[in-house]
Amino acid sequence: MATSDATAVIGITIRDVAREAGVSTATVSRALRGLPNVDPVTREHVKRVADRLDYVISPAASRLASGRAGSIAVITPFLARWYFSKVLHGVERILQRSDLDLLLYSTGDPSEVHRVPPHRRLRRRVDAVLVIGLPVDSPDLQELFELDLPVTLIGAHSAGVSSVSIDDVEGGRMATQHLVNLGHERIGLISGRPLPTPFFPENDRLSGYQQALSASGLVVDQQLQVPGFFTIEGGEHAMTAQLAQPKPPTAVFAMSDEMAFGALRALRRHGLQPGRDVSIVGFDGHEMADLLDLTTVCQPAEDLGALAARCLLDLLDDPSIEPQAKRLPTQLYVRGSTAIRGAAHPVSLPRHGNDAKP
Amino acid sequence: MATSDATAVIGITIRDVAREAGVSTATVSRALRGLPNVDPVTREHVKRVADRLDYVISPAASRLASGRAGSIAVITPFLARWYFSKVLHGVERILQRSDLDLLLYSTGDPSEVHRVPPHRRLRRRVDAVLVIGLPVDSPDLQELFELDLPVTLIGAHSAGVSSVSIDDVEGGRMATQHLVNLGHERIGLISGRPLPTPFFPENDRLSGYQQALSASGLVVDQQLQVPGFFTIEGGEHAMTAQLAQPKPPTAVFAMSDEMAFGALRALRRHGLQPGRDVSIVGFDGHEMADLLDLTTVCQPAEDLGALAARCLLDLLDDPSIEPQAKRLPTQLYVRGSTAIRGAAHPVSLPRHGNDAKP
DNA sequence: GGAGGGGATGACAGCGCTTACAAAGGGGCT
DNA sequence: AGCCCCTTTGTAAGCGCTGTCATCCCCTCC
Incomplete structure (x- = not known):
């Protein structure tokens, strides 16, 4: 394969930026990633050149070289149910600010026949996993743990695994x-x-x-x-x-x-x-x-997702962090569907819920 | 970097499979990907060996070598609203069967200030884009088109872009x-x-x-x-x-x-x-x-998503397919919130004077 | 003034695949 | 029998980065 001409239509590579900036590719890499030990002047210069050339790093190359997958998986049984979509929203909001890709996997109801077991797909593909509301005893989850990736559970908890849920x-x-x-x-x-x-x-x-x-x-x-x-x-x-x-x-x-x-x-x-x-x-x-x-x-479903995402990001930063089970508070909202027993009348049979006006 | 010992804990590589199966890495690659021109016997053998070694292909390496991103982006303004979560569910269902990763990007309300413009993140990162319900005149979308990736719109349509929506x-x-x-x-x-x-x-x-x-x-x-x-x-x-x-x-x-x-x-x-x-x-x-x-x-929101995903997959298979705007039918469900005008009583004044139930 | 230290940079060997290309083998056909 | 073509396989050159190591240079300190 291979177009030997790097300036081809295919895309600008780090080499082009290096050449144009008059530095080595290593320096470009370091400058662009915010690594220390780069002269601020050099860094600025490199950044400017990269910007001018409209250079975008190739995730595949970066991932291959660094060994990091650059993405995290979010596993959820459902997408269109209240709790799950809210949590997902919270997760996405946080992950968007990171430079990690959010890979979405919906398992469907745990009781259903699976399509592809997630762990099979996850190997070498993600750096960490966020699991929304899957039972801990689920075989899928067990195999997930064996992948030995950082995991954070949302809406469930398990010994030795970091989790975020309500009480x-x-x-x-x-x-x-x-x-x-x-x-x-x-x-x-x-x-x-x-x-x-x-x-x-x-x-x-x-x-x-x-x-x-x-x-x-x-x-x-x-x-x-x-x-x-x-x-x-x-x-x-x-x-x-x-x-x-x-x-x-x-x-x-x-x-x-x-x-x-x-x-x-x-x-x-x-x-x-x-x-x-x-x-x-x-x-x-x-x-x-x-x-x-x-x-x-x-x-606070959305907050649960956001907090879990933050935890996972922290865990990725510093794998030595002890897993902990975080909890967020709940709150009772009292409305008309509950009332003192026998307040009005004993059971009667009105047609539809709408009462007369005073 | 680099562990020269390929059998390290890091993972089994294609080379290990090749050695174990007594063939070249090229053959392993071809056999595992279902490419033609591989002896069925060889293919079976390679598959068995790969299975035994619990080999999983490295997406990063594969993507770097092939130039394909191996994933598609789904862009949606909202995650927790009925239409969007339903569509997403449909999309996910189909994409799950493909070997493409589903990268989720939520833009938030188009009128909001953006966090990171999607097109910036998408370059070199995805093979195609599925857009749910974003206005075609959105600047984001315009820049998206300029990325020159296969795009399918859901719930909107635009000349020259394939789309799936209702009438x-x-x-x-x-x-x-x-x-x-x-x-x-x-x-x-x-x-x-x-x-x-x-x-x-x-x-x-x-x-x-x-x-x-x-x-x-x-x-x-x-x-x-x-x-x-x-x-x-x-x-x-x-x-x-x-x-x-x-x-x-x-x-x-x-x-x-x-x-x-x-x-x-x-x-x-x-x-x-x-x-x-x-x-x-x-x-x-x-x-x-x-x-x-x-x-x-x-x-049929979920069907819209599923159909769009299928279209995009087809488009990826055969880029020469002409973009087309597909439509799915809608259906009126009549329930109690609509009735013949003045069926019960003539229109009464909204604020006061509302009569009690019959 | 020379030794030592440390920050900034460069050189380069891979990461684990894919794929053009070459090579080898196996028929069918003349 | 010889030729050609097609199928199957191997060889090897990258893909575009990162990370280690070496190098260089400028300071500081004795």
């Missing part, structure tokens, strides 16, 4: 306690998957739920815990199942806003009014929660 | 015609930005809106066109502004579901009921539209 136990407790405080005693739960996954948000939220109930001397009833799979439809089905019980709950904590939205729809379909007939608390702080007047536990 | 004129017409058919005569519009952008969805939707009105002999009233900036809040403000008019519209077409959601909230805040008092049509097919009983023009 899900506290979040679950907060949501449930709110319902308890309103006088509710039969408090249902719309959880994620049927089988709990260790070290994963849903377990912690479940713990918080259980703790809040127990602390108030309430019974933790397995019948009142229905999986909603973190989707709107799932939430709707779960709520419908709750309502179908012989003794339905008077309040429900849904582990995500999207499931809570589904629950709201189920209520509407049953002619029930959120807050008055059944109280609902969500989890996330979805923009739509305000719209639907849903009480919810807000989590 | 926004038809979509706007469909939404508006629906309202006309229901007997509405004062039909408001919640648009995107105040100033129209050439070749951009909002202009086409606007055209569709105008066409539908004109075709039915209705007046196109500038006063009834309010920008909503494609956000919930923007939609709410816009709707509020519509209601504050001396002669408010009886129906409104919002150019996105998120703005329509905001409009719904504005209605609620004014004690008005969607469908009965004011009809609202959205645009997108957001999951939440079903929940909120919003009539909307559905667009």
Whole structure:
């Protein structure tokens, strides 16, 4: 291969800059990368020449020579769901300022059949990995750890791995306690998957739920815990199942806003009014929660992503940093979907949620 | 630098595979990449050896030698908004099967101050570019074209550039015609930005809106066109502004579901009921539209992304393919937020005097 | 004034692939 | 039998950087 003429249309190389600036390629490399031990005058000169020639470094060459991949992978099961897109946004914002490329890998639902296992693709391709909300016991993740790359987990945590998440136990407790405080005693739960996954948000939220109930001397009833799979439809089905019980709950904590939205729809379909007939608390702080007047536990998803990205960048700078699990606070936003138990009337059957004016 | 011992911990190289398989590195390269003119037996053998050694090609080396960047950039202004995250998901799904890396670049709102202009970062770094929903007149995009890379636009179109989008004129017409058919005569519009952008969805939707009105002999009233900036809040403000008019519209077409959601909230805040008092049509097919009983023009966002990715892959395969503008169909979903004008009661005044439920 | 030190620069050998080109072998065909 | 062509394989020259090492030069200090 090879065009021996370096000035060809293909592109300006470091050699062209070196020649033009009257220095060696090594000096150009050092000057442009901000390395120490370069005369400020030389550096300025080189920079100016590079600019004038419109020189752009060849990432491939640089990577090959330096052994660094120059990019980091972001692995997420979903792209179009609230939490994941928010986190990704935060990550991107930070990474954009670094000179690392952001390689996006979506795995799809962990339960699905995989297309290409990420670790296979990641080898020699990235310097570090950011994982959004994948269960730690996922085989993919295990193989990822074996790649021996710096990893930061978002929304999950694991011993010996740096992570950024919220305090899900506290979040679950907060949501449930709110319902308890309103006088509710039969408090249902719309959880994620049927089988709990260790070290994963849903377990912690479940713990918080259980703790809040127990602390108030309430019974933790397995019948009142229905999986909603973190989707709107799932939430709707779960709520419908709750309502179908012989003794339905008077309040429900849904582990995500999207499931809570589904629950709201189920209520509407049953002619029930959120807050008055059944109280609902969500989890996330979805923009739509305000719209639907849903009480919810807000989590700073975008900040989680940004913080995780910063951690990873730091880790890349100084690999000796001990991994640590950082937490960001959550906050309860109380809205109309929760109310004192039996505040207005016992269950009645209005058609649609809209009340008359005073 | 340089460990001369290739079998070092650093990694297995093509040379190791070649030695182990008893062939030359060239043959290994050819065999592994599926190039023609390799004896099937040799190929199988090489593959087996490579597998056994757990060999992974070094992208950097491959890219440097071949001159291909091995990755494509996806540029999007937003990550966490419905349309963009859906499209991105579609793109990712297709690209995952290719051996190209997906580099994610979010520009933020085009009106914002930029961090790093994308084209600066893209040079020598990607083989092709996928642009989601950026106005064609954006300076960024212009400089992008000058990079002379294969480009595919999603949700916009431009002469000489391949693109994938919906028929926004038809979509706007469909939404508006629906309202006309229901007997509405004062039909408001919640648009995107105040100033129209050439070749951009909002202009086409606007055209569709105008066409539908004109075709039915209705007046196109500038006063009834309010920008909503494609956000919930923007939609709410816009709707509020519509209601504050001396002669408010009886129906409104919002150019996105998120703005329509905001409009719904504005209605609620004014004690008005969607469908009965004011009809609202959205645009997108957001999951939440079903929940909120919003009539909307559905667009297949994920399919748009997938199709665009396929186009770009094809273009990369065969650069001689003529750029073409592909379109995907939209579909009107009629729900409760639109109804025959004055079906229940004649139009009541927005501010006060709202009657109770039947 | 000479030795020693340190900052600035240059020379150059790779990094691990790809690919033109050359070479070798194996038929089919005349 | 000899020729030609095609398939398969090997050889080796880069791709455009980085990093080590050597060199040079200017200062400082004794």
